[in-house]
Amino acid sequence: MSKSSPKKTTLDPFGTTVVEDYERLYEEFGIQPFKPLLMQVPDPYVSMRRGVIFGHRDFAPILHAMKTHEEYAVMSGIKPTGEFHLGTLTTAREVIYFQQQGATAFYGIADVEAYEDNKIPFERSEKYAVGNVADLLALGFDPRRGCIYRQSREERVKDLAIIFGRNVTLATMKAIYGERHMGLYISALIQAGDILLPQLEDFGGPKPTVVPVGVDQDPHLRLTRDLASKFRRKYRFVLPSSTYHKLIKCLDGSPKMSKRNPMSYFTFQETPKSIKKKISNAFTGGRPTAQEQRKLGGIPEICPVYDMYMFHFFKEDKQVAQLYRDCRSGRILCGEDKQRLIEIVLSFVKDHRRKRRQNIDKAREILEVE
Numbered sequence: 500m501s502k503s504s505p506k507k508t509t510l511d512p513f514g515t516t517v518v519e520d521y522e523r524l525y526e527e528f529g530i531q532p533f534k535p536l537l538m539q540v541p542d543p544y545v546s547m548r549r550g551v552i553f554g555h556r557d558f559a560p561i562l563h564a565m566k567t568h569e570e571y572a573v574m575s576g577i578k579p580t581g582e583f584h585l586g587t588l589t590t591a592r593e594v595i596y597f598q599q600q601g602a603t604a605f606y607g608i609a610d611v612e613a614y615e616d617n618k619i620p621f622e623r624s625e626k627y628a629v630g631n632v633a634d635l636l637a638l639g640f641d642p643r644r645g646c647i648y649r650q651s652r653e654e655r656v657k658d659l660a661i662i663f664g665r666n667v668t669l670a671t672m673k674a675i676y677g678e679r680h681m682g683l684y685i686s687a688l689i690q691a692g693d694i695l696l697p698q699l700e701d702f703g704g705p706k707p708t709v710v711p712v713g714v715d716q717d718p719h720l721r722l723t724r725d726l727a728s729k730f731r732r733k734y735r736f737v738l739p740s741s742t743y744h745k746l747i748k749c750l751d752g753s754p755k756m757s758k759r760n761p762m763s764y765f766t767f768q769e770t771p772k773s774i775k776k777k778i779s780n781a782f783t784g785g786r787p788t789a790q791e792q793r794k795l796g797g798i799p800e801i802c803p804v805y806d807m808y809m810f811h812f813f814k815e816d817k818q819v820a821q822l823y824r825d826c827r828s829g830r831i832l833c834g835e836d837k838q839r840l841i842e843i844v845l846s847f848v849k850d851h852r853r854k855r856r857q858n859i860d861k862a863r864e865i866l867e868v869e
């Protein structure tokens with residue numbers, strides 16, 4: 500870290516990710532800024548326009564495929580450790596966006612990682628996976644133009660992990676992930692298998708593949724791009740591309756949600772009463788008194804309520820800009836802002852749960868769960 504900034508940056512898919520300044524990721528990790536590409540994206544996704552998707556690696560092949568309507572894939576997934584929440588919603592919606600733009604979509608259920616990283620037995624993660632897939636379908640994922648699978652049941656990703664393992668030293672894994680137990684290294688190799696699965700002959704062979712993820716997942720992309728390069732001659736892999744979204748702030752203002760602190764997030768399966776209570780108690784960028792807030796304005800940059808509107812709950816960009824101005828100028832107070840958000844969130848959750856119920860049987864069928 501340079502002397503010019505004391506701000507911390509840690510990207511750890513298995514631990515705590517801290518990003519106090521997203522700009523520093525360009526310099527420190529070689530992530531490219533997404534903004535210069537925005538004008539070239541045929542129909543940019545709302546998160547691209549709002550800067551939630553702030554970075555990428557090698558997005559040019561995807562851009563080319565989007566413009567020319569050539570074949571490409573989108574690949575991402577979920578670790579089945581619980582019910583859907585605002586963080587998993589971000590990635591799911593990005594996958595669906597690329598699918599709607601013409602990509603063949605792959606959605607992996609990372610149950611091996613859930614076992615290795617979170618000690619979740621496969622019987623338990625299977626239950627979560629059914630719900631997670633029903634959520635994905637409820638959000639608009641089209642299973643006829645996509646592939647949803649569990650890592651533990653997909654032999655091809657495990658085969659790739661075994662093959663990749665021969666070309667990765669322990670020193671490399673330590674350099675990327677730090678000192679970890681062997682199960683996490685194995686699960687990282689399986690993730691590399693996930694990312695390159697769309698390029699196997701069974702799925703039409705090599706093709707550009709975009710992986711939309713939270714920036715905490717970047718170490719997996721670095722490992723996989725290195726492996727894709729090493730195995731290029733054998734498989735003719737195209738190096739996978741990625742987009743990175745910011746991590747939505749937790750309700751308590753902390754950078755990453757924690758199951759140890761249930762007030763830091765809510766899931767879509769909680770009662771309206773519980774969701775309402777959590778949003779009502781959320782940390783904000785407001786001032787100690789209404790009088791001060793009227794005078795000084797709030798600080799949307801540190802506010803999880805602002806993040807929720809920007810990431811998910813305002814349909815129009817101009818609504819986000821208006822809230823920013825109203826907050827900064829002190830025209831709006833946190834209480835009324837939270838109340839409006841509660842109404843929007845509860846309406847979304849009610850509608851989403853109805854659609855989710857309609858998709859549970861389909862999710863069971865896709866995952867081959869009795």
Ligand code: SF4
Pocket residue numbers: 783784785797798799802803804805822826827831832833834836837
């Ligand atoms: S007014 Fe809204 S956006 Fe501004 S600090 Fe309060 S809750 Fe956050």
